[in-house]
Amino acid sequence: MNINGLFAHSLTDLIRGIRQNKKNEQGYIAKEIADIRLELRRNDPDLKAQAIAKLTYLQMMGYDMSWASFHVVEVMSSPKFLYKGIGYLGAVQSFNQETDVLMLTTNLIKKDLASSNASEIGIAINGLSHILTPDLARDLCADLVAMLNHSRPIVRKKVLLVLYKVFLKYPEGLRLSFSRMKDRLEDPDPSVVSAAVNVICELARRNPKNYLSLAPQLFKLLTTSSNNWMLIKIIKLFAALTPYEPRLTKKLLPPITTLIQTTPAMSLLYECIHTVIAGGMLATTGSGSNAESANMLAATCVTKLRTFLEDPDQNLKYIGLLALTKILPTHPYLVAEHKDIILKCIDDPDISIRMRTLDLIVGMANKKNLTEIVKRLISHLLPINENEVNTSSSLDNGAATAALMDPTYRADIIRRIIFICSHNSYANITNFEWYLAVLSDLTNIAGVNVGESLMQQFMDVGVRVKSARSYTVQLMMRLLADKKLTEPTRPEDSNSMVLLAAAWLTGEYCALLESPETALELLAQKSTAKLDPAIQATYLQTMLKIFAYWMNSLQYSWDEEARHSLVEMVDLLREGIKDMFSRSPDLEVQERASNISVILDIIAEHVPRTPLKIGNSISFAPTMPKPPALLGSLFPLFFNQELNPVAPKAQKKVPVPEGLDLESWIHEPVPEQEPESSDDDDFLNERQSRWGEEAVSGKSKKKGKKGRDQEDTKESAEAKAKRKAERRERQKHDPYYIGGSSDSPKSQKKSQDDLDVDSIPIVQLSMDGFAKPIVMRKKDKSSKKKSKRRERSRSPPVIPVEFAVEEMPEDATLSASEDESSKKAQGRGGFNGSNGRGILDQDTSALHEVDLSVPVGEDEHLPRAKPYMKPEEVRQYEDELAQRRRVEALQVKKDSKKSKKSKKESTGEGEEEKKKKKSSKKSKTKEEPLIILEAPVAAKSPTPERPRSAEPPAPVEAVAPEEPKSKKTSKTSSKTKKSSTTKSSTTSKKSPKAPVIVAFPERSNIELALDDNIALTYDISLAQVSLDAPTTPGAEPESEPTVSIQFKVHNRNLTEPISSIRATLADSFDVRLGGAQAGEDSVRLLTSSIEPQSSASMTMDLLILGRVRYELQVMGTLFYEVNGHEESIEYNFAVPPSSFMLAIPRLTGADFSKILTEQLEAFSATGSATVQLSSGTTGQDEVFWDAVEKITKEVTHTHVVEVVDGAASFFGQSWQGYQVAGLIKVNKGADTDGSGSKTIEVEMKCTDQTFVDGLAKEVLDVEVY
């Protein structure tokens, strides 16, 4: 569309367009992005910069621009300051750690950092602070540290800040440069000092000990500086340091006290108070004046904090509360002093303030004030007018009304109420009936769906607190009858879930029901069918339960009336079930319904349908008809055992059977789930001392597991008795153990004795003593606290047992998990919902490891540290470097020729290169045919990486001029160490008999043709003649390349020699015989004949005329004579593009990125291939590195430049001057089937499309990687 750049939309046009196309914004932007894509494809730097600016703007609106990251780098490398800024901004806004082009930016940023212009350095530093990767951090650390002495303060302070980011990615750098950083605390420019303090403050948050040595300097700053911003940071820094050096406190108290008393800046005042309290400075109980001043300070802080809360500025109020919340755990008495004003804040119209107050209040709740606080909280849930009636401090601000109706707020309040009440196993509750009433009120007024939590609370309290059970059942009946719940107008906001608890509790404790019939009728009401299936299922079960209980009770008064009501009830239930449940789409409900229907059918069949005959009326006492046995038949189904809660640690008390090794794995460990204990910190402290007496978290029927009994008898009776006594003592005082006590009729048949847990672990945890009035318990508890504690300390050791889920009754696991989940939701004391890492949190763990106490050793230094140079110097240096490289490259070429020459000289030859080749071949063929094989190979072997220990030393000399370079680029070589070591091993493996060094292994002995008499194989390599070809990239080659084909003819005939061997070439536009053979029609083998079972070789030089491409075919015929007959065999093969790749000096990472950024336009052609990695037994890494090795060295004849985890870049250059830059990376997420097989992506950029296509196909052709 906007092909002509002049008509392209500028950023302003784009913004205007977006504003004018509000109705079809997305469509407009889609069109614009399409234009941007076109603009980016063009080679106009202005257009590109403009396109990136537009993309960055769209990125802000949520449009992805990661696809353009390569272009971003291009724009970053623009020489124009404005464009550079645009490029860096694009990078800052869109790059992340995985952006692969970051590999290319090292050199670019290095150059920008060396700029003479502070602004240019500025954008580079700012950009770097966002896009740092471990590699960038390591490579640039030295440059940045050197810049700490830059002449401009603005650069120095920016460098300081970015260094913190560098250390996060490259922690070693901290150690090595810390002293230089420390010096900045003495910088003449105050804002540089401030930046240094800022960074040290961040560092000290991770590992304060490291920075204690800075205390004197910081102290000096504290007393002399007037920069509030920095003072705040210093104060914060000291807050982190004082816990590690208590003596600091004494020194700090006077200046901080002065600050508190004098500073007009509220922010500084606040930080001082906060530090004083949070840093534990008040707690120091020194002697004399120290203690005195601490006390005075405490008093000052308290009064100052109060002014915060009383201030009309909401912000001060807010942070005052924030400070109090932090102080609360350590100084509860200080907070308690402000209770009046805190309670006032809870009615503040500002919801943020209210939330902070709630945090405080939750922490302040105790037995005494619980009722008051809960009342206060509930008043927030009530409608305003009602609220005014109920509480003294009503809400008069209308703004708060909206907030009050906010469902999240309401849900939060309710969760807090539940939290403070149930916290610490209901420790704060003295009256459970009150709590149940609160829960029931909450059900009604919530206005948000908190049914789940309420249901759990009802169940929990109902099951645990026996004394309140009869009240519970009454209450539950009320809930069952509550139309608001059974027929809610807005089901999503109603708390219908509590009906589940209501139904279950009424069913389980139906003995406490006044009228089971009413309950049954309520359960069978029509509206039930609309409830949640889980509730329906519970309803059904409850129906049967209550019915069973009720029918059983009819036995005792069996008469006509009873019979009649039974018949009626059975019919009512049958009808209800048939109407509502039998066709439920929910399987659970349907199944239960049909079960119960059948049971009821049977009962209906057996209930006498005719009126009962009353016995002889003459008799004084009329004999009642014998009740049918049927009546009691269902009772045992539900009521033979009572549910009892089980101590959470009961399971742990089960002794380990002999011979059972719990440490050994039964099968391979599966990924472990979070340990149970980690999510309830509340209980952590108690757990250590009160391991046995916590709140129950499960219940279980009393069916014992006989198997465990016997194991237990092995324990000494003495220990058992002791434990039993202890346990009984504990249980007596624990309200959360509910034993089979006397107020339940069905438990009467049970023994009141304390059942022995040791004999029947888990299930028979029945205890007495709970039924005592609550007040008495309280008294007991306090009087016996001491002795109890002593006993606890003597508790038998806890023997951990692996959890056997299937052995647990189903209820137990259910309630246990509920317990856990509710605790999880509550967390520790707070409701911030902010546990764990936030999405914007940064991983700073690496900094924890850094130890600055050990002095930096002499051998430790920053990688590639070099003195800071002026940009001119840098440029000069770079020029020199480039110059030297060019010279080196030339030398290498000469040397290689020389080395070849010398080699040839040793075999007695010394002519002109081109001619020599031919003649040498010929002469050699005569003497030692096989040696020729290596001649062209040796010619193309100059590589800088040659010096390898695995290889013979002689060739090293040939590349001696390269040596300094490889030293210089030690960074690169260390990076590529891995690949080079594998390389050397493969090389030695692949070509054991070739003592020459090859840049890449030849494709040798490729089978070509076969008949009865001969086997033809060939090798392919770039011929010596071609090596003078152009090496400057992009330049057109002056001539055509020549490829040497080394035919190897093997005589397969057992008896006859083969003679007169010659090969012809079929006519083709692509190839013809070249080199010395140019103009001839065939190539002859110069040896007269080949003896049986031996081989000979001959070379064919092919001049490649056609464009190098994938299937460049060569065809021909090989003629030979055997036994006097002329035979022939046809051959054909393709010359792969990689044959034209040259062995070039290894590129460093910096050069690589430089080439890519500076000559980006040339690299317009792309090719890619995806290859499957073999899923062998070797490690994934090895497989990957082997594949990289193969792709670069063997297939594409390139070399690895840089290696990062899971990716490698490579580079190569062809005879024609085509350059190939590529990236190999593991395809993430490909390994989905778990087979271990992976694919890797090979992406190449090249200066020639046909060529790169061919290379890509070559990569694909290789079958096994």
Add this chain to the structure above:
Amino acid sequence: MIKSVLIFNNHGNPRLTKFYQPIDIATQQALIKEIFQLISKRPDTVCNFLEGSQMLGGQDTRVIYRHYATLYFVFVVDESESELGILDLIQVFVESLDRCFENVCELDLIFHFKEVHDILAEVITGGMVLETDIGDIVAAVQEAGKLAKKPTGLLAQKSPF
């Protein structure tokens, strides 16, 4: 550390987004939306600390904002920053914008999108406060501005911006 700086208008349209840790673009947008929804409900009389973000998480993450005319300036910070200090810093940032644009308004921020980023970069680098002195900030911005306007080659005749 400052974790993020956001500017959006009264309708929730972002005018500047800056995240000092890499975070994917979908999350960025969702976060802006969430914060806007929470903030837009708050009257100007209440405090400048925002609570209740479900997305942010983190133990000590705080959202501190200021509302100027049509724009909300939102800073997401962690514990190591002083809450009141950040409020001052927002003021510094806004005053710097005002000095650079002369009576800054929302349109300035829209059409000088890159310049706003440049100014912010002179206040905060890598999530840490670089400079709080408005004079110094403005001077640094102007220095860079001069360099950008320097006519170089093609740009002199055909500025795409």
